[in-house]
Amino acid sequence: MKNVNLLLKLLLLVIVVILPLVIKAPYQLHIIILIFIWAIIGTSWNLLGGYAGQVSFGHAAFFGVGAYAAGLLQFHLGISPWWGMLLGPIAAVVVSLPIGVIAFRLRGPYFALAMLALGEIFRLLFINLPFTNGAKGILIMPAITTKMFYYYVGLAALLLTVGVTYYIIHSKIGYYLVSIREDQDAATSLGIPTTLYKNYALLPSAFFTGLAGALYMNYVAFIDPNIVFNLTNVSVMVIMVVMLGGVATTWGPTVGAAIYIVLGEVFRTTLGSANVLVFGVLVCLIILFLPNGIVGEIDMLRGVLARKKEGAAGGVKV
Amino acid sequence: MSLLEAKDITKKFGGLAAVSNLSFTVNKGEILGIIGPNGSGKTTVFNCISRFFPLTAGELYFKDKRIDQLPAHKICELGIGRTFQVVKPLRRMSVEENVMAGAFLRTSSMARARQKAGEIIEFCSLDKYRHREAKSLPIPLRKRLEIARALATEPELLLLDETCAGLNPKESEAAIELIQKIRDAGMTIIIVEHIMKVMMGISDRILAINFGKMIAFGNPQEVSNHPEVVKAYLGDAYA
Ligand SMILES: Nc1ncnc2c1ncn2[C@@H]1O[C@H](COP(=O)(O)OP(=O)(O)OP(=O)(O)O)[C@@H](O)[C@H]1O
Ligand SMILES: [Mg+2]
Numbered sequence: 402m403k404n405v406n407l408l409l410k411l412l413l414l415v416i417v418v419i420l421p422l423v424i425k426a427p428y429q430l431h432i433i434i435l436i437f438i439w440a441i442i443g444t445s446w447n448l449l450g451g452y453a454g455q456v457s458f459g460h461a462a463f464f465g466v467g468a469y470a471a472g473l474l475q476f477h478l479g480i481s482p483w484w485g486m487l488l489g490p491i492a493a494v495v496v497s498l499p500i501g502v503i504a505f506r507l508r509g510p511y512f513a514l515a516m517l518a519l520g521e522i523f524r525l526l527f528i529n530l531p532f533t534n535g536a537k538g539i540l541i542m543p544a545i546t547t548k549m550f551y552y553y554v555g556l557a558a559l560l561l562t563v564g565v566t567y568y569i570i571h572s573k574i575g576y577y578l579v580s581i582r583e584d585q586d587a588a589t590s591l592g593i594p595t596t597l598y599k600n601y602a603l604l605p606s607a608f609f610t611g612l613a614g615a616l617y618m619n620y621v622a623f624i625d626p627n628i629v630f631n632l633t634n635v636s637v638m639v640i641m642v643v644m645l646g647g648v649a650t651t652w653g654p655t656v657g658a659a660i661y662i663v664l665g666e667v668f669r670t671t672l673g674s675a676n677v678l679v680f681g682v683l684v685c686l687i688i689l690f691l692p693n694g695i696v697g698e699i700d701m702l703r704g705v706l707a708r709k710k711e712g713a714a715g716g717v718k719v
Numbered sequence: 720m721s722l723l724e725a726k727d728i729t730k731k732f733g734g735l736a737a738v739s740n741l742s743f744t745v746n747k748g749e750i751l752g753i754i755g756p757n758g759s760g761k762t763t764v765f766n767c768i769s770r771f772f773p774l775t776a777g778e779l780y781f782k783d784k785r786i787d788q789l790p791a792h793k794i795c796e797l798g799i800g801r802t803f804q805v806v807k808p809l810r811r812m813s814v815e816e817n818v819m820a821g822a823f824l825r826t827s828s829m830a831r832a833r834q835k836a837g838e839i840i841e842f843c844s845l846d847k848y849r850h851r852e853a854k855s856l857p858i859p860l861r862k863r864l865e866i867a868r869a870l871a872t873e874p875e876l877l878l879l880d881e882t883c884a885g886l887n888p889k890e891s892e893a894a895i896e897l898i899q900k901i902r903d904a905g906m907t908i909i910i911v912e913h914i915m916k917v918m919m920g921i922s923d924r925i926l927a928i929n930f931g932k933m934i935a936f937g938n939p940q941e942v943s944n945h946p947e948v949v950k951a952y953l954g955d956a957y958a
Binding site for chain 1: 769
């Protein structure tokens with residue numbers, strides 16, 4: 402069973418790697434690259450919100466800072482925006498630090514609110530600060546324009562994000578994060594320094610969201626504060642993406658991102674401006690009927706089936 | 720040698736002194752029982768020792784080291800484990816994962832934590848429920864899980880708050896057996912229970928409190944015959 406599983410995963414990986422050699426249509430590749438970027442944001446949010454239970458309403462702050470780190474390098478200094486792939490994540494971490502240090506000490510919704518404020522503050526700052534080119538945004542001339550290249554960069558970034566998240570979750574840190582989510586008092590009574598460990602979730606989450614931002618800048622080549630620091634289209638959307646796919650699951654955010662991007666495209670072309678509304682309704686339906694998200698429900702179903710099989714032996718597995 | 724020493728500890732909630740000027744010691748290897756009517760401050764004493772509440776006044780020493788200024792997670796790291804009267808299971812984690820979360824205090828290795836959790840789960844007779852989600856357990860098993868999880872942090876001193884509350888006589892007996900097994904393994908225990916018979920049987924010494932103040936402290940016989948204790952439990956007519 403385990404071998405079959407591994408084989409399937411390898412097969413899937415091979416398919417994903419050779420896909421752009423088969424599909425050469427730029428539009429399809431474009432869609433997949435957007436899915437990768439959203440999957441990275443979703444996976445990052447999930448580490449903090451899904452596993453550690455620290456819901457953020459402001460991940461656009463990290464996304465936007467990552468994007469601007471790449472864009473401003475080029476805009477002011479003429480340095481290749483690809484350096485932003487390094488600088489963006491670091492800038493996002495720097496931005497996240499004070500929030501983590503201050504808001505995690507307090508119980509209740511303070512962190513969620515602090516993040517909400519952070520996203521909006523950055524949006525306004527970047528519209529008004531002298532060096533950001535304001536609401537006009539930043540346009541760069543990308544040196545590389547083949548979609549296949551961005552496909553592989555996006556894929557590598559996503560695999561790195563999922564890999565690191567998986568590693569964190571399946572280690573002591575992961576157990577501590579989930580314990581904090583389930584009951585902070587119980588976690589404290591087990592000797593877990595809860596503030597510190599919440600930061601252990603926040604920092605990588607900010608890091609990889611910043612990476613997604615830098616990648617977005619490089620790929621789309623145009624950003625402005627209302628796009629990358631957008632509350633509805635980034636901060637809230639990422640929560641919907643994760644809920645759609647499955648909170649606290651490894652691949653849920655990626656599945657959610659795929660559905661979000663593909664449906665978004667379909668709705669946009671068929672429904673015009675009603676697409677946001679329809680997407681919202683869809684998310685509501687999913688939450689009502691599949692409260693664990695798509696990947697979450699599949700896991701659940703598997704658990705039930707495994708239990709049925711083992712039933713006679715009396716062993717109970719979740 | 721005393722393992723824990725409380726010197727004049729006081730905890731006030733606004734105007735209410737839930738614990739006031741309480742002093743006591745806990746000797747290594749003993750079971751100290753704390754008794755008192757509802758709302759007399761027993762749980763508050765636990766919350767003060769484990770630093771879930773900061774003291775209003777007084778000092779606490781564990782192995783001669785002052786601990787009342789430390790953060791709660793440090794208290795556990797030093798070797799004081801606790802359970803909660805109102806159980807706090809890590810609901811969506813399995814029994815094994817709950818215990819592993821405790822075991823990670825002393826190891827970072829996944830394999831080691833799982834192995835130790837396995838041993839403790841067996842010690843607490845929870846083997847049958849190892850892979851069950853904590854939220855699906857009935858109360859007696861949740862209470863047991865609470866103890867198992869605390870044990871996994873390798874405490875020298877264990878604070879047990881009403882382990883037998885809500886259990887039927889047979890389940891209580893099993894719980895007491897477990898507590899005795901823990902003591903035999905060399906741990907020091909402070910225990911809070913409402914059933915007098917249980918407390919008399921299991922405790923080496925008993926601290927009786929009312930309105931947060933000490934009314935008697937000594938061996939079970941002395942304390943149970945103490946007029947103040949009789950009064951607190953049965954009313955003035957019996958004193
Ligand atoms: N967090 C709190 N805030 C305010 N008052 C509190 C708090 N915790 C306890 N108290 C009060 O302190 C007093 C002692 O409560 P405590 O829970 O310690 O009693 P107890 O002896 O454990 O009672 P029981 O036998 O019912 O568990 C009570 O009057 C209670 O209302
Ligand atoms: Mg109590």
